Amino acid sequence: MKDLDATLSALADPTRRHVVDLLRTGPRRAGELAASAETSAPAMSRHLRVLRATGLVEAAGVDDDARLRVYRLRREPFVALQAWLDQVEAFWGEQLGAFKAHAERRSTRKARAR
Amino acid sequence: MKDLDATLSALADPTRRHVVDLLRTGPRRAGELAASAETSAPAMSRHLRVLRATGLVEAAGVDDDARLRVYRLRREPFVALQAWLDQVEAFWGEQLGAFKAHAERRSTRKARAR
DNA sequence: CAGATAGTTAACGTAGTAGTAAATAGTTAT
DNA sequence: ATAACTATTTACTACTACGTTAACTATCTG
Numbered sequence: 001m002k003d004l005d006a007t008l009s010a011l012a013d014p015t016r017r018h019v020v021d022l023l024r025t026g027p028r029r030a031g032e033l034a035a036s037a038e039t040s041a042p043a044m045s046r047h048l049r050v051l052r053a054t055g056l057v058e059a060a061g062v063d064d065d066a067r068l069r070v071y072r073l074r075r076e077p078f079v080a081l082q083a084w085l086d087q088v089e090a091f092w093g094e095q096l097g098a099f100k101a102h103a104e105r106r107s108t109r110k111a112r113a114r
Numbered sequence: 115m116k117d118l119d120a121t122l123s124a125l126a127d128p129t130r131r132h133v134v135d136l137l138r139t140g141p142r143r144a145g146e147l148a149a150s151a152e153t154s155a156p157a158m159s160r161h162l163r164v165l166r167a168t169g170l171v172e173a174a175g176v177d178d179d180a181r182l183r184v185y186r187l188r189r190e191p192f193v194a195l196q197a198w199l200d201q202v203e204a205f206w207g208e209q210l211g212a213f214k215a216h217a218e219r220r221s222t223r224k225a226r227a228r
Numbered sequence: 229c230a231g232a233t234a235g236t237t238a239a240c241g242t243a244g245t246a247g248t249a250a251a252t253a254g255t256t257a258t
Numbered sequence: 259a260t261a262a263c264t265a266t267t268t269a270c271t272a273c274t275a276c277g278t279t280a281a282c283t284a285t286c287t288g
Binding site: 004005008009012014020021024079081082089092 | 115118119122123125126128131134135137138187189192193195196199201202203204205206
């Protein structure tokens with residue numbers, strides 16, 4: 001579970017979480033991310049390095065301009081985190097029998113999202 | 115989303131995550147947690163303070179011996195984190211149409227856990 | 229080629245966090 | 259009351275992480 005370590009500390013930073021939230025709406029360039037997060041380019045570059053290292057995002061080149069790279073989310077780390085969280089939350093399912101209701105709520109939310 | 119900050123940094127520490135994993139099997143005393151995590155009592159005490167501050171665990175007294183307190187998991191922060199993760203993962207649902215399959219997998223896992 | 233643009237890296241200072249050992253507080257037992 | 263037990267708090271130290279400024283790389287444009 002060493003990966004969870006990296007994933008969670010990466011996500012513990014508000015700026016990096018902001019990046020994730022923003023990338024949720026589509027791929028962005030480093031500059032756009034820095035502007036939106038109201039931080040300097042070097043600072044954002046470091047954050048992106050962390051996010052890349054933990055596999056939370058990946059970078060891809062752009063055809064027109066080789067200076068530009070766009071970042072987008074990678075799914076794997078989120079799935080791993082989700083899996084761990086599911087295990088933890090199973091606790092209340094076993095103990096209180098409220099797990100079913102919880103699952104129901106999740107399904108509803110999902111249906112809405114579809 | 116300031117709470118997520120505290121929750122995620124609390125969970126980013128492997129010792130604290132070990133505590134959570136252990137509490138998943140039932141309430142434990144500080145000493146038991148320290149022993150299981152192979153760390154000193156003072157160190158564990160600090161970790162527990164963090165976990166308490168973020169609401170991930172709560173302490174309750176024991177009837178027989180007033181020296182003892184048992185720690186157990188609190189649900190709220192996990193639900194909040196789950197909610198944020200759901201939002202993030204909705205990304206792939208919208209983009210790839212794989213959300214339904216994901217929900218399916220989750221339901222299966224839940225059925226098994228029941 | 230010279231200059232501008234996008235982004236990353238380097239060096240530095242600062243602040244937060246984890247660990248240890250020693251001291252403290254509250255409770256139980258002889 | 260004295261001693262033992264459980265747990266926490268208090269210095270104190272070491273390490274890590276973040277931000278900023280400046281320098282550097284690579285690419286595009288006039």
